[in-house]
Amino acid sequence: MTLExxxxxxxxxxxxxxxxxxxxxxxxxxxxNKLMNSKELQMKPFDKKGFVYxxxxxxxxxxxxxxxxxxxxxTQFLIPISxxxxxxxxxxxxxxxxxxxxxGMIFKSSEVIDExxxxxxxxxxxxxxKGKDFIEDLQHKNDNTVTSSAVEKxxxxxxxxxSARERLKDKGLL
Numbered sequence: 442m443t444l445e446x447x448x449x450x451x452x453x454x455x456x457x458x459x460x461x462x463x464x465x466x467x468x469x470x471x472x473x474n475k476l477m478n479s480k481e482l483q484m485k486p487f488d489k490k491g492f493v494y495x496x497x498x499x500x501x502x503x504x505x506x507x508x509x510x511x512x513x514x515x516t517q518f519l520i521p522i523s524x525x526x527x528x529x530x531x532x533x534x535x536x537x538x539x540x541x542x543x544x545g546m547i548f549k550s551s552e553v554i555d556e557x558x559x560x561x562x563x564x565x566x567x568x569x570x571k572g573k574d575f576i577e578d579l580q581h582k583n584d585n586t587v588t589s590s591a592v593e594k595x596x597x598x599x600x601x602x603x604s605a606r607e608r609l610k611d612k613g614l615l
Contacts, residue, residue: 448529449536456493456505456540457547463491464548493541505537 463470470491474484489495492504509530517523609615 445528445532449532452533452536453540453543456537456542457544458540459537460493460541460544460548463494464489464544467491467494498538501538501541502534505541506534509533509537 467489471484484490492508493501496504513530603611606615
């Protein structure tokens with residue numbers, strides 16, 4: 442279990458590096474695209490799609506599984522001891538997929554931050570000003586309620602200045 446966890450974490454990091462590498466250049470994918478497809482079906486020069494970059498989940502799964510399957514076959518021939526089990530194979534695939542999606546979220550959030558960085562300062566400044574206005578309004582409302590409640594208490598005291606005898610008469614007890 443410990444070896445699988447270590448391999449999973451390493452695969453997540455590998456997925457992040459793989460995604461980052463393909464986002465900066467997709468030469469290997471272009472090579473296989475030219476090798477496999479006719480001239481009409483080949484990628485456009487401005488297309489940035491790679492094996493994992495800008496691919497759907499199913500194609501990422503296929504490409505990553507094929508990559509690790511080739512890697513395991515090569516290691517089986519180089520090292521005759523059976524190190525690659527199904528659980529390690531699955532950990533590598535799932536970890537790499539998770540890493541590619543983490544890298545995608547990082548790239549997407551950095552793009553959004555870059556786009557919104559100009560308006561972000563204005564947005565924070567406006568929010569601070571609204572907060573100050575709200576606090577001032579609360580303070581003024583509290584001052585008004587304090588003064589109005591103090592006036593009401595004074596009026597109640599003035600109304601209650603009847604003597605005890607008059608109050609008993611009002612109740613019909615005298």
